[in-house]
Amino acid sequence: MKKCIVTVLGKDTVGIVAKVCTYLAENEINILDISQTIVQGYFNMMVITDVTGLKKDFTVLCDEMEKLGEEIGVSIRCQREEIFEKMHRL
């Protein structure tokens, strides 16, 4: 399984989760876990996804998600799980 961590940060607004999840579904990306909080009006979400079924290049996914973030008015980052796994697990 190839995992990818999607982080969304920015001012809270209607439909952030819906838009992000719709994009993931359209690209056959399965959601494994979601954590989400709002601190002083700021939306903070982390989605752990399985990108094994992804048809396009991973860097294209990163670019498209970043663009989607710009449209919604939040910052979206897409990173392969290994960077977190390596740093925080022995």
Place this chain on the structure above:
Amino acid sequence: MINMYEVSETNKMIEHENLDVRTITLGISLLDCIDSDLNELNRRIYDKITKTAKNLVSVGQDIEREFGIPIVNKRISVTPVALVGGAACKTPEDFVSVAKTLDRAAETVGVNFIGGYSALVSKSMRESDENLIRSIPQALAVTERVCSSVNVGSTKTGINMDAVRLCGEIVKATAEATKEKDSFGCAKLVIFCNAPDDNPFMAGAFLGVTEGDAVINVGVSGPGVVKKALEKVRGKGFEELCETIKKTAFKVTRVGQLVAGEASRRLGIPFGIVDLSLAPTPAVGDSVAEILEEIGLERVGAPGTTAALALLNDQVKKGGVMASSYVGGLSGAFIPVSEDQGMIDAVQAGSLTLEKLEAMTCVCSVGLDMIAIPGKTSAGTISGIIADEMAIGMVNQKTTAVRLIPVIGKDVGEMVEFGGLLGYAPVMPVNEFGCEAFISRQGRIPAPIHSFKN
């Protein structure tokens, strides 16, 4: 499974604390390019570099994008050119043609620096070594990307004082040859003692002859991350201080190891080492000096600086070693002046002197690095400074280096701009008493007694 706290900690390090991978350096052996015909030699060198490094930059960019970690530099190191060019190059001008070839190859593959315009003369010089060394001023003046180094001593061989004397003259001549650009050529020239074969950091990188055909070496960074972590243990004991540095160094190095492994796999080139050096940049919050000040110094250069640096350097290694399968290169804290805002501030405040910097190099990896000195400084004095630094390396069985910039036309207190990662620096005073009679002695300083270990 990874949790939200861990993800945000990593991303905070990247976004706010300047965590990055400083360099992926592709080492390329040029030993199979050797030919007695100069044109053929240049052709082979260009072909080998452009073929081997064809995908270096694009692979680096893909890794950056996929993992969300900046990789600041993609660079190349090659076999010391004095060895490769010896058969074909009969004059310093012949060697300059090889420098131009390296520059052209680096431009073609899109890297900003290529290291290895080097000679290894720790015991004595062959004619080709001397020709290469004498060609350095011109080579660095007519190329943009070529970096040069000369290893003039080691713990096993002692110090080649003939080479030290020559290098003082060469540093001065390089400054003259590039005086229109604030003697910038000297920023691309390093004089070493105990130079490592697998250093990924410029300007001193070259690929030693003990290395394979091609190898990926990675240099990590992260002074900002260490500084932020230490803010949380202000006033606490040394045990907590050291533990915090170790844990942070571990995390930073793991990122380097990940990037090194990925780059190696994608390029189909073996992984060599991760270099654990804390490498600062002139950016605010990316400074080794600020870490030392966070440890408890009012300014870098104050009494206690050497001890604080010794502690920092040792803990970075202890934390980093377990995070990587192979550690090498320079692996220690860098203390350049122009590339570190905290160092620049300390010099301007009158806290940091050349002599204190020399003391600091006894306990960290590199040496007198990116220090601007008055252009009027004599070649003999520069050789004297080099000899002192080489002696520290030789006796302490560690790498030391000198990268001084005698800025032609400028004097103490004036500023010099190098631009980009090389930063800017105030011209620092140098002890003006002479050492000509010492430097003009012929031969070499013998190896120290503790080098005889067999």
